[in-house]
Amino acid sequence: MMKTATIQLETLTCPSCVQKIEGALKNLNGVDQESMKIMFNSSKVKLNFDESVLSIDAIEKAITTMGYEVQKSSVR
Amino acid sequence: MQLYILRSKNKITLVSAILIVGGFLSLWLLSAERVFEVALILASILGLAPIAIQAYQALRVKVVSIDLLVTIAVLGAFLIRNFEESAIVTFLFLFGAFLEQRTLNKTRSAIKELTEMAPESALKQMADGEFVEVDVEEVDVGDILLVKTGAKVPVDGTVLTGVGSINEASITGESVPVAKEAGSYVFAGTILDNGTIQVVADRVGEDTTFGRIIELVEEAQDSKSEAERFIDRFAKYYTPVVLVLSFIVWLFSRDIELAITILVLGCPGALVIGVPVSNVAGIGNGARHGILLKGSEVISDFSRLDTIVFDKTGTLTAGEPSVAETQYYGDHIGEVLGYLASVERESDHPLARAVLEEIGETTFSDVSDTEVVKGGGIVATVNGKRVAVGNVALMDREQVTLSDTARADVERFEQNGNSLVLMSVDGELKVLMGVRDQIRSGVKEDLQRLKRLGVKNLVVLSGDNQGTVDLVSRQLGLSEAHGNMLPEDKSAYVKRLIEEEGQIVAFVGDGVNDSPSLALANIGIAMGGGTDVAIETSDVVLMNSDFGRLPHALGLTKATARNMRQNIIIAIGVVLLLLASLLFSDWMNMSIGMLVHEGSILVVILNGMRLLRYRLRR
Numbered sequence: 001m002m003k004t005a006t007i008q009l010e011t012l013t014c015p016s017c018v019q020k021i022e023g024a025l026k027n028l029n030g031v032d033q034e035s036m037k038i039m040f041n042s043s044k045v046k047l048n049f050d051e052s053v054l055s056i057d058a059i060e061k062a063i064t065t066m067g068y069e070v071q072k073s074s075v076r
Numbered sequence: 077m078q079l080y081i082l083r084s085k086n087k088i089t090l091v092s093a094i095l096i097v098g099g100f101l102s103l104w105l106l107s108a109e110r111v112f113e114v115a116l117i118l119a120s121i122l123g124l125a126p127i128a129i130q131a132y133q134a135l136r137v138k139v140v141s142i143d144l145l146v147t148i149a150v151l152g153a154f155l156i157r158n159f160e161e162s163a164i165v166t167f168l169f170l171f172g173a174f175l176e177q178r179t180l181n182k183t184r185s186a187i188k189e190l191t192e193m194a195p196e197s198a199l200k201q202m203a204d205g206e207f208v209e210v211d212v213e214e215v216d217v218g219d220i221l222l223v224k225t226g227a228k229v230p231v232d233g234t235v236l237t238g239v240g241s242i243n244e245a246s247i248t249g250e251s252v253p254v255a256k257e258a259g260s261y262v263f264a265g266t267i268l269d270n271g272t273i274q275v276v277a278d279r280v281g282e283d284t285t286f287g288r289i290i291e292l293v294e295e296a297q298d299s300k301s302e303a304e305r306f307i308d309r310f311a312k313y314y315t316p317v318v319l320v321l322s323f324i325v326w327l328f329s330r331d332i333e334l335a336i337t338i339l340v341l342g343c344p345g346a347l348v349i350g351v352p353v354s355n356v357a358g359i360g361n362g363a364r365h366g367i368l369l370k371g372s373e374v375i376s377d378f379s380r381l382d383t384i385v386f387d388k389t390g391t392l393t394a395g396e397p398s399v400a401e402t403q404y405y406g407d408h409i410g411e412v413l414g415y416l417a418s419v420e421r422e423s424d425h426p427l428a429r430a431v432l433e434e435i436g437e438t439t440f441s442d443v444s445d446t447e448v449v450k451g452g453g454i455v456a457t458v459n460g461k462r463v464a465v466g467n468v469a470l471m472d473r474e475q476v477t478l479s480d481t482a483r484a485d486v487e488r489f490e491q492n493g494n495s496l497v498l499m500s501v502d503g504e505l506k507v508l509m510g511v512r513d514q515i516r517s518g519v520k521e522d523l524q525r526l527k528r529l530g531v532k533n534l535v536v537l538s539g540d541n542q543g544t545v546d547l548v549s550r551q552l553g554l555s556e557a558h559g560n561m562l563p564e565d566k567s568a569y570v571k572r573l574i575e576e577e578g579q580i581v582a583f584v585g586d587g588v589n590d591s592p593s594l595a596l597a598n599i600g601i602a603m604g605g606g607t608d609v610a611i612e613t614s615d616v617v618l619m620n621s622d623f624g625r626l627p628h629a630l631g632l633t634k635a636t637a638r639n640m641r642q643n644i645i646i647a648i649g650v651v652l653l654l655l656a657s658l659l660f661s662d663w664m665n666m667s668i669g670m671l672v673h674e675g676s677i678l679v680v681i682l683n684g685m686r687l688l689r690y691r692l693r694r
Contacts, residue, residue, distance in 0.1 A: 011184075013176045014349065016134075016141045019312065023137025039298040041184060041356040066133050067082040067126075074213065076281075 002032065003075050005056055007045040010069040017068065021045065024062045030054030051075075078129050085126050089170040095119035096163050116163040123166030124150050140316045145339045148319070149666060152336035164667040165340060172674030176349075179681040183353055186360025186688055187297060191290050193246050193265050198230035199223070201274075212281070219277045223268050231277040232284040235260045240271020247285060247619070292370060293363055297356045299371030304351050311348045318342030333665070340669040341654045346676040350643030353684035358636030361690050366619035367629045372640075374615040377598045379637035380580050381630065383533040383573060384526065387566065387585035387593065391603060391623065392536065393513040393548055397426055399434035400494060401510035403485045412506045414438045415458045416499050419465050422446055423454060426544070427497055430511045449473070453497075464500045476500040482508065495547060513548055518624050523552055525627035525692070529634065533579075537566045567592040574598065582616075584626070601626070631692040639687055643680040650676040 012018065018038045025031055025038075025045070030053030037046040049059065060070045081088070099115030102108040124147065131143035146169050153162035181188075198215050199207040199222040207222045212230050215221065220236060223229055229242065241253035246265040253269045256262055262275055265286035281287055300308070318339065326335035355372045362369045369375055386392060404412075418440045420428040446456040452473065453466015464474045468486060471478065476498075478486070485508055489496055494510030523534055533555040538545045542559035549557030558569070570593050573579045583590070583597035591613050594600035602614035603621040618625045654672060657664040 011177050011181055013173055013180055014142065016139065016311065016315075016348075019139045020130075020134045020137060020141060023134070023139050027137065037298075039294065040352060041297040042187070042294040044294065064079060066137075067079075067130050069083070076213075 001051045002048050003051045004035075004046065004048050005059060005073060005075050007060065007063065007073040008071045009043045009045065009063065010071060012040055012043045012068070020066050021063060021068065024066045025059065028054060028059065028062055031059070078133075081125050081129060085170060086174060088122055088126060089167065089174055092119040092123045092163070092167045092170070095122070096167055099163075113159055116159040120150060120154065120159060120162040120166055123163065123170055127166060127169060140319060142315065142343045142345075145315060145318060145343055149336040149339040152332050152339070153666065156332050158333070161666045165670045168667070168670045168674055172670075172677060175674075175678055176681060179678065179685065180353070183357040183681065183685050183688065184297075184360065186364050187293055187356065190246075190293060190363050193228075194286065194290060195228040195230040195264055199227075215277055215280050217277050217280055221275050221277060223262075223273050223275060225268055225270050225272065227268055229262045229264055229266050229268060229275065230280075231264050231275065232279040232286075233262060233275040233277045235262060236274040236276050238271060238273035240273045241269045243267045243269050247289075289368065293359065293368060296369060296371045296374075297359045298352075299373065302373075304355075304372060307348055307351065315342070337658060337664065337666050337669055340666045340673065341651075341658060341664075343673050345673050346643065346647035346650060346680045349677060350647050350680040350684070351640050353681050354636055354639040354643055354687060357684045357687035358632060358639070358690075361688055362629065362632055365625060365628055365632075366622060367625050367632070368617040368619070369629070369633065370615050370617075374599060375633045375636050376640075377580060378582065378616065378630065378633040381531055381582055381599065382579040383535060384531055384582045384584060384626075385535045385537060385566075385570060385573075385593070385597070387583065387590045388536075388538050391584060392519050392552060393515055397430045397495070397511050397513045397544065399430050399509050400512050400514065401489055401492065402434070403482075403489075403508040405479075405482060405505050405507070409506075410438075412499070412501060414441060415461070415463050415501065416465060416507060418443050418458055419446075419454055419456050419463055422456070423448075427495055427511050431497055431509060434509070461502050465497065467496055468498065471498050471500060471505065474500055474503060476503055476505050478505060512551070513544060515548070515551055516623065520552055522624055522627050523554075526630060529627065529630050531630070537561045537569055563590055563592060566590060567596050570596050601629075628692045632687075632690055635690050636687055639684060643683055646676060646680055646683070 018040050021038050022036070025036060025047065026033060030050040032048040032050075035046070035048035039046070045063070056073060056075050060073060063070055095115045096119050099112045099119070102115070103112040127143050127150075128147045131141060131147045134141040135144060146165065150162045150166055153159070153165070195212050197209050198212050200210045200215055201220040201222070202208050215231060221230055221233070225240070235256050235258050237258055239255070239257045241255050242262060243253050244263060244266045247263045256273060262273070263286060264284035282291060322335045322338040322342070325338055326332060329335070351372070355375065358375060359369050369378070413435050417432055417435045417438045420431050421440065422443060441458050444457050446454060448454055449466065449470055452470035453464065455462070455464045455470075455474065457463070464470055464476070482505055486496060489508065489510035492510060492512070494512045497509040497511060498505060499507040526534065535556045536545060536549060536554055537558050539561060545557045545559035548554070561569070570581055570583055573581050574596070581597045582599040582601055583593045584601045584603060585594050594602065594613050599616060600614040601616045601618060603618050603623070616629060618629070650672060654664070654669060
């Protein structure tokens with residue numbers, strides 16, 4: 001079942017943050033890479049993922065280990 | 077542990093600042109070199125921890141980040157026992173990041189204010205009929221919701237019961253409250269000023285008009301122009317190249333100091349952040365003023381605009397020609413107006429309709445021997461009197477003598493941009509009326525502002541007849557005006573301007589029947605008061621169809637484009653300056669390099685922030 005996650009992060013300050021988060025999420029199994037959008041200015045991540053393979057918690061954890069705080073996330 | 081260190085970044089920065097200051101004080105005041113050294117070593121290790129963790133995490137996903145450059149540089153400084161530099165560089169790097177976060181939040185504040193207007197909770201009717209407060213995400217289409225005074229409408233929907241007045245500023249930009257009753261449509265994000273209403277949800281969450289606006293603005297601020305994508309690609313390879321370069325320099329010179337200085341100088345800072353900062357501040361300013369700009373590509377095109385094409389005279393005028401000025405000659409005006417109305421009733425000319433509208437209720441008389449004079453008017457017999465209604469040429473034909481006063485009136489009416497309707501009874505002039513399509517208030521001034529901002533051509537393409545179009549064009553001083561145009565004629569015209577004359581063209585329309593032109597034009601500007609089609613198909617949306625926002629929009633995009641260029645120049649200038657100082661002078665070292673680097677980032681952010689306060693000079 002594909003779901004769309006919208007994740008609000010702490011303020012991103014350098015565009016290389018985007019590269020890092022992109023790198024971290026790319027390696028996760030179950031993420032639809034085409035749909036992945038990391039928005040620098042609004043400090044948000046949007047992506048489609050397969051809920052049967054991957055949980056939202058795992059996605060959030062991948063981001064926090066890169067050093068970025070997750071403020072809010074929603075899945076629909 | 078890693079997370080803990082990363083979260084305490086700000087505390088670490090503070091402690092490291094205290095250590096550095098304390099270290100220097102003890103050196104200068106007490107000459108305690110030992111204390112100085114220990115304090116700075118502590119500050120370096122403390123400061124390096126979060127940077128090194130970030131560098132390591134990035135490396136794990138194969139990204140060579142700035143953090144890595146700084147980490148290696150600091151380790152290098154350690155190696156040559158230059159603790160002073162290692163401490164100061166880590167501190168500046170952390171403190172710089174802290175300031176950047178603060179100031180960047182400022183530049184993004186305008187858009188944040190917008191998103192924070194989104195409703196968060198709703199009073200939803202449950203199965204037992206009671207209203208319970210729930211999160212707005214739990215509301216579905218068809219739910220019945222209660223909205224009390226002072227609360228935000230949580231969804232787009234129809235009022236079921238109750239009355240109230242709603243402030244729709246978040247959708248239309250207009251803060252005058254609008255009265256709502258059963259059957260009225262209400263929008264999510266608007267505020268109920270007074271009253272209580274129940275609403276049936278029609279669209280919820282991101283599907284509401286407000287939800288779409290937010291999504292568009294959020295995507296707009298992160299949409300990238302070709303130039304930005306280039307800078308991004310450049311930055312991706314730039315960092316590894318700097319790393320390799322510094323290694324080569326070390327290999328050949330064996331000078332660690334020089335190699336690590338290159339690492340610090342090589343950090344791409346202002347260049348990658350300068351353009352997005354201008355972009356977000358510009359779009360934020362627009363959002364505050366009811367102008368949605370969809371991204372930086374739009375800003376760059378819009379700022380170089382040559383021609384604005386308006387889709388109809390109705391955008392510029394009230395839409396219906398009406399009598400603007402009247403002059404009577406002689407007595408028995410009531411009777412005369414009755415004759416005039418009786419004759420005009422026979423015609424379906426737009427001028428005749430305007431005259432009838434103006435006269436209103438009157439006594440009609442029988443009309444006979446009606447003769448339509450082509451390009452002149454109508455001649456007829458009413459109550460045994462010969463009545464002529466038409467232009468000056470018809471009066472000449474009827475051998476009506478115009479007095480000097482009447483001639484002066486005719487001249488004045490014409491100058492005011494009126495079409496003239498004259499009426500004579502038995503060869504004597506009785507009435508002079510000036511009919512025109514009233515220009516909307518402020519439009520003339522707005523068009524002049526647009527011209528001052530550098531727009532070369534203002535064009536109207538209209539479905540109306542050429543005469544009406546010419547009239548509007550003359551009053552407003554447009555460069556071109558074409559009537560009798562079908563939607564496909566309009567899009568062909570726009571296409572020709574762009575492809576054959578190489579102009580940058582904006583098309584202003586309501587987005588309903590002119591979507592081909594809106595899409596074809598370099599910039600499609602929708603004057604839609606929040607209609608879906610307009611919001612989706614256009615590049616710029618003027619909320620509430622407010623024409624007066626167009627000059628601000630143009631001025632803003634020009635200011636934003638200028639701001640981006642300034643930031644690029646600052647960024648490149650700083651890099652060149654740093655390189656030159658490294659090669660040709662000896663005052664450059666790692667700490668100064670880091671200071672200039674962080675300073676230039678703050679300068680471009682502060683420069684971008686100026687856009688938030690941009691206002692069009694009157």
